[in-house]
Amino acid sequence: MDEVIEILEELKPGVDYETNEELVSKRVLDSLTILALVAELEDAFDITIPAVEIIEPNFNSAQAIWNLVNRLMEEDD
Amino acid sequence: MGLNSYFSIAYLAIFLPVVIVAYALIPRRFRWVVLLAASYVFFWLISGKLIVFILISTLTIYGVGIKLDKLLAQRDELIAADKSRRKELKAQYARTMRIWVAVGVGINIALLAMLKYLTFFSTVGASLLSLFGVQVDPIVSTIGAPIGISFYSLMAASYVFDVYRGTAKADRNIARLALFLSFFPQIMEGPICRYTQTAESLWAGRDIEKDNLYRGAVRIMWGLAKKLIVADRLNLLVKPVFADYASYDGGIIALAAIAYTLQLYCDFSGAMDVALGTARIFGVELPENFNHPFFSRTASEFWKRWHITLGTWLRDYIFYPISLSKPLKNLTKAARKTIGNRYGPLVAGAITLFCVWFANGLWHGAGSQYIFFGLYYFVIILLGGFIEPLAQTLSEKLHYSRESRWYKGLQIFRTLIVIFVGELFFRAEGLDAGLAMFGQMVAGFTFESFTNGAVLAIGMSVGDFVAIAGAVVILLVVGIIEERGTVISAWLCEKNLAVRWVVLLVLIFSMLIIGSYGFGAAPLEPIYAQF
Numbered sequence: 001m002d003e004v005i006e007i008l009e010e011l012k013p014g015v016d017y018e019t020n021e022e023l024v025s026k027r028v029l030d031s032l033t034i035l036a037l038v039a040e041l042e043d044a045f046d047i048t049i050p051a052v053e054i055i056e057p058n059f060n061s062a063q064a065i066w067n068l069v070n071r072l073m074e075e076d077d
Numbered sequence: 078m079g080l081n082s083y084f085s086i087a088y089l090a091i092f093l094p095v096v097i098v099a100y101a102l103i104p105r106r107f108r109w110v111v112l113l114a115a116s117y118v119f120f121w122l123i124s125g126k127l128i129v130f131i132l133i134s135t136l137t138i139y140g141v142g143i144k145l146d147k148l149l150a151q152r153d154e155l156i157a158a159d160k161s162r163r164k165e166l167k168a169q170y171a172r173t174m175r176i177w178v179a180v181g182v183g184i185n186i187a188l189l190a191m192l193k194y195l196t197f198f199s200t201v202g203a204s205l206l207s208l209f210g211v212q213v214d215p216i217v218s219t220i221g222a223p224i225g226i227s228f229y230s231l232m233a234a235s236y237v238f239d240v241y242r243g244t245a246k247a248d249r250n251i252a253r254l255a256l257f258l259s260f261f262p263q264i265m266e267g268p269i270c271r272y273t274q275t276a277e278s279l280w281a282g283r284d285i286e287k288d289n290l291y292r293g294a295v296r297i298m299w300g301l302a303k304k305l306i307v308a309d310r311l312n313l314l315v316k317p318v319f320a321d322y323a324s325y326d327g328g329i330i331a332l333a334a335i336a337y338t339l340q341l342y343c344d345f346s347g348a349m350d351v352a353l354g355t356a357r358i359f360g361v362e363l364p365e366n367f368n369h370p371f372f373s374r375t376a377s378e379f380w381k382r383w384h385i386t387l388g389t390w391l392r393d394y395i396f397y398p399i400s401l402s403k404p405l406k407n408l409t410k411a412a413r414k415t416i417g418n419r420y421g422p423l424v425a426g427a428i429t430l431f432c433v434w435f436a437n438g439l440w441h442g443a444g445s446q447y448i449f450f451g452l453y454y455f456v457i458i459l460l461g462g463f464i465e466p467l468a469q470t471l472s473e474k475l476h477y478s479r480e481s482r483w484y485k486g487l488q489i490f491r492t493l494i495v496i497f498v499g500e501l502f503f504r505a506e507g508l509d510a511g512l513a514m515f516g517q518m519v520a521g522f523t524f525e526s527f528t529n530g531a532v533l534a535i536g537m538s539v540g541d542f543v544a545i546a547g548a549v550v551i552l553l554v555v556g557i558i559e560e561r562g563t564v565i566s567a568w569l570c571e572k573n574l575a576v577r578w579v580v581l582l583v584l585i586f587s588m589l590i591i592g593s594y595g596f597g598a599a600p601l602e603p604i605y606a607q608f
Contacts, residue, residue: 036422051397052242
């Protein structure tokens, strides 16, 4: 989870990623930032994030992103 | 106006009541038959023999869906037998499935291209060839396009994509699929639904409940009020100015651009109110297509609030798949390393945004002004991406909050200007006319026509302007209330019977009294049904 927060802070600083649960619905992360985030996550965790996973519930909080990463890592095993 | 408008007497006073009564009288397990028969009759009455094209679309996606389902089951069986080959099998089957997706989507898009764009593209092609001295006659399509082809083709394509991605299960019931694609309240102007959003509830044959009947009726009346009181009345100003723009000064052209934006909103969102209201009566919830777009702070936010289902379709099936393709992902990474996190994603983003906005423009019609309209938003949104970090730095350095009321107000005002200019080009009769009108509006702007009364000679009287002003105030108040989280129709449902009836009657009488119809009226043909 900390690694996800680090990536988020690098991409878009100044947001409380520990508590914010409306990253997409409140437009904190726009679609271009999400694309950069996907590329970073794929590199950091050696996963592939398909287009179908780019939905609001998967990116609305750091926890949701972490859950997505874990799920995709398990699927790849 | 015949059945080819959801605001027509033929639809609201004859077709819809007949379907509601038939639906209510028939046993639950056959109600889907009523909806499907009504949808096909509706289609036939408007498009006649062209109904064959929606049948082809239905059969194609039905067949491709089942094929994809079989391939998925086969793949999973093989993976279950030998987990070590998981990655290899997934890649192998993905290749075959992609071919089937291309077949399913390709047939639907090819039909759309043939019926809607053939003449346009062959004319462009012939003009290009003539530059090289090759003279060919453009092919002119004489078939015509069936009603709603731009809407149902995208729904058909989304079904194929969703089955491929595993977000929808292939339907083995062709009648349910046919109903999903052809449901009469949405066929003409959308919303562009996904299979998982509506197919099941359409099939369920839910009872007509009192609350749904009331909320559906209020929503229909609300849509009808927008159309009759605002959209039709504004036609008295919009139609003459756009038809003969050279006779008007810049002030009047600016007024016409604003009037057209309001007219388009009231016509299209009004049609959506009728579509969603009708569906609600049958217990079906269609996705919203509008969310108070004029409160948007940026052009990009505007498109998340205006024609929402087209925006989400383009996002899910064009923007993300292209952005997440290997070459573009590599480009994003390389650009971020070279020019940093702020501007790096914009490089690859620009390529995808171009595809999205070109598709958006083209979807609206086979005309250069529509492509210009799409590319106009491409430039504005891309510029927004470049300016955003600067605006953020500026607010930090000058210590002002970007969440303050005045700043938000300025952003909304700026976005409104962007929207009005965009709609000016959208409505203009060709790109040349759009450019001329824009030039005239900027260079020849004057308030003279407002002070010397010339504005009243175009077609709208003082009374008409007062009615429009009143309607704008009401739309604004409703917008503010809903922006604060109250859904007015749901709120009304909690009130006692007297209040509920008063609201419905006020809507009906306001339409009868101040609706623009009868002698001297210039009713507007449904704008989005033409796309």
